Amino acid sequence: MPLYHTAAVVLRRRNFGEADRIITFFTHDFGKIKCIAKGSRRFKSKLSGNLEPFTFLRIIYFGKENQNIYQINSCDIIRSFHKIGEDYKRLSICSYIVELIDTMFKEKDPNRELLGLLLSIFSLIEESSDVDTVLRIFEVRFLSLLGYKPALDVCVRCNRPVDRVIRFNLIKGGIICKNCFRNTRHEIEISRGALNFIKKSLTIDLSMMGRLKIPKGLEKGIREMLHSSLSIRIGKRLKSYELLISNHSRNS
Amino acid sequence: MYHPKSVSTLIGELVKLPGVGQKTAERLAFFILKASKNEAEKLARAILDVKGTIRQCSICNSIADSDPCEICGNPKRDKTTLCVIEEPHDLFAIEKTGGYRGYYHVLMGVLSPLDGVGPDDLSIDGLVNRIEKDGIKEVIIATNPNMEGDATAMYISNLIKPLEVKVTRIARGLPMGGDLEYADEVTLMKSFEGRMEI
Ligand SMILES: [Zn+2]
Numbered sequence: 375m376p377l378y379h380t381a382a383v384v385l386r387r388r389n390f391g392e393a394d395r396i397i398t399f400f401t402h403d404f405g406k407i408k409c410i411a412k413g414s415r416r417f418k419s420k421l422s423g424n425l426e427p428f429t430f431l432r433i434i435y436f437g438k439e440n441q442n443i444y445q446i447n448s449c450d451i452i453r454s455f456h457k458i459g460e461d462y463k464r465l466s467i468c469s470y471i472v473e474l475i476d477t478m479f480k481e482k483d484p485n486r487e488l489l490g491l492l493l494s495i496f497s498l499i500e501e502s503s504d505v506d507t508v509l510r511i512f513e514v515r516f517l518s519l520l521g522y523k524p525a526l527d528v529c530v531r532c533n534r535p536v537d538r539v540i541r542f543n544l545i546k547g548g549i550i551c552k553n554c555f556r557n558t559r560h561e562i563e564i565s566r567g568a569l570n571f572i573k574k575s576l577t578i579d580l581s582m583m584g585r586l587k588i589p590k591g592l593e594k595g596i597r598e599m600l601h602s603s604l605s606i607r608i609g610k611r612l613k614s615y616e617l618l619i620s621n622h623s624r625n626s
Numbered sequence: 627m628y629h630p631k632s633v634s635t636l637i638g639e640l641v642k643l644p645g646v647g648q649k650t651a652e653r654l655a656f657f658i659l660k661a662s663k664n665e666a667e668k669l670a671r672a673i674l675d676v677k678g679t680i681r682q683c684s685i686c687n688s689i690a691d692s693d694p695c696e697i698c699g700n701p702k703r704d705k706t707t708l709c710v711i712e713e714p715h716d717l718f719a720i721e722k723t724g725g726y727r728g729y730y731h732v733l734m735g736v737l738s739p740l741d742g743v744g745p746d747d748l749s750i751d752g753l754v755n756r757i758e759k760d761g762i763k764e765v766i767i768a769t770n771p772n773m774e775g776d777a778t779a780m781y782i783s784n785l786i787k788p789l790e791v792k793v794t795r796i797a798r799g800l801p802m803g804g805d806l807e808y809a810d811e812v813t814l815m816k817s818f819e820g821r822m823e824i
Contacts, residue, residue: 386740392645417801423810426773427740451811459773462737462745462781469739613742620744 377436377447380404383492384429385472389415396443397425398476399433400492405484406476409435409444421446428455428468428496442481453493457500464499466621467509470614471495477608478520491515494580506597507588513600514575522547522607526573529554542569544602560606568596633659685756687732687749688714697721697730704728706763710753710782712736712770720768728766731756736769737778745781753782757789764792771798771816797822 382399385406390396393415400406414421424431425446430453437444458464475488491512498508517524525548529536532554541550541561549569550561567589578586588596601615629637633655640651658666682688683695690696697703697717707728711717717730733748757765767782769775783793799817800809809817 420808420810423812426812428773454812456773456776456812459776460780462777465737465773465777466739466744473740614739617739617742617744620746624745 375436375438377434378404378444379432379434381452381489382407382431382433383489383496384425384427384431385476386427387411387425393419395425397446400475400479400489401433401484402486402489403484404482406479406481407435407444408442408481409433409446411446414446421449424449424451426454426456426459427472428458429453430455430493430496453497455496455500458496463621464505466614466618467505468496468499470612470618471509471512473612473614474516474604474608477610477612478516485519488516488519491519491580494583498584502584504587506593507586508583510571510588510596510600511575511578511583511586513604514572517547517600517603517607518576520607522603523576524548524572524603526569542599544606547603562599562602563595564599565592565595567592568599571596572600629655686717686730687734687752688717688730705761707766708753708756708760708762708764709766709768711768712775712778716768728764733769733778736774737781738774748778750782750785754786754789757786757791762791764794766794766796768796771796 380401380403382401385398385400387395387397390410393413395411395414397409397411398406399409411419411421411425413419414425416422429451431449431451433449434447435444436447455468458468471492475492479485479488495508495512499505502508514524524542525546528534528549529551530543530546530548531550534551536549536551538552540552540563541555542548542564543550544560544562549564550556555561571586571588571592574586636655636658637648637651640646640654641648643651646654658669679691680689681691681693683690683693683698685694685698688695688697692699704727708731709720709726709728710731710733711720712733712735714732717732720726720730731749731753733750733753735743735748737743737745737748756762765782765786767779769778779795783795787793797820798813799820800806800813806814
């Protein structure tokens with residue numbers, strides 16, 4: 375049976391059998407995969423502390439080529455991101471990010487850009503005091519990775535420059551000029567400031583993300599616009615998003 | 627393998643138990659087949675009894691034969707300490723050590739956004755109530771030492787600190803009988819964070 379070596383992030387884990395876990399990884403070389411970690415719920419297992427959510431590791435696993443579930447042989451932590459779990463809000467945000475990826479990516483569909491983005495985002499969420507902005511940047515970049523990069527240069531209907539933006543079309547994923555605007559629920563109002571933030575989120579270097587700020591008063595508009603854009607592509611409700619929203623209403 | 631219908635029904639039920647695979651289920655089924663009728667009836671009755679008499683303790687949420695449970699109904703325990711745990715089986719594990727004399731509060735789960743479990747799904751209001759009216763001096767948070775358990779511990783700690791109660795978290799460190807060089811990185815790191823004076 376072949377042995378596979380790769381780097382991977384733990385997306386989620388669930389208990390299985392008496393003391394095992396099934397781990398969903400996003401790997402550098404093979405995309406999303408599932409592995410069984412035998413005995414990993416026992417304190418004595420060398421695997422137990424290493425397979426917490428969001429951990430970035432080097433893993434060795436084995437199994438037949440066309441298998442759905444492989445078996446972990448060993449793993450070594452590259453970075454643990456354990457601080458995310460010290461705060462419920464950070465945990466909620468990262469859980470939502472992980473659920474987005476788990477929902478939108480098929481198994482064995484590698485995407486190194488996504489892995490790079492994910493590591494930068496986890497590291498920012500551990501350190502940043504403005505984790506909502508970090509999440510918004512992730513959502514913009516994630517849409518773009520899925521092939522739905524927001525079209526913000528010209529009107530998506532007539533291709534003419536838009537001087538005064540009034541609407542964003544969620545299905546076409548781009549801005550609509552005054553002349554092309556139709557009154558449907560898929561065309562939502564959007565402010566100039568919100569568009570600028572999204573534009574910057576698309577192009578900013580990952581190492582500079584921490585410097586980007588959402589202008590005051592635009593938080594809700596941007597959050598709803600991005601969530602609606604993603605919802606159309608996901609086609610189902612995500613548990614972790616609903617909890618995130620209920621946190622919002624709890625704290626305000 | 628071919629089995630008579632009643633035997634395969636029994637195997638089908640046994641295989642649903644945690645940690646029981648097809649092979650083990652077959653072994654158990656044949657053990658029951660060979661046992662005396664009396665033995666088989668005792669087993670069947672025990673299963674029915676446990677479902678019939680078991681209830682949830684209205685004070686600590688644990689499962690017990692009575693309400694309040696044996697522990698909550700015992701006035702000799704230490705009234706000033708409360709140990710917060712995820713599930714009733716954690717209570718049984720701690721009781722087995724014989725080293726803890728306070729009371730318990732079972733959260734009935736752990737914060738886990740990926741599974742859709744948030745603060746409203748846990749018995750947190752009940753915990754706050756008990757701290758406020760029972761004169762608790764120390765709350766020991768004994769959720770599992772993993773990401774969800776830690777997040778839950780921090781969340782509860784932030785929530786109850788204003789109640790002027792001492793909040794502690796069970797120590798995380800190296801398992802007894804192990805070698806340092808084989809410890810995983812996170813456990814080793816946590817054992818440094820949780821070091822104590824000797
Ligand atoms: Zn009780």
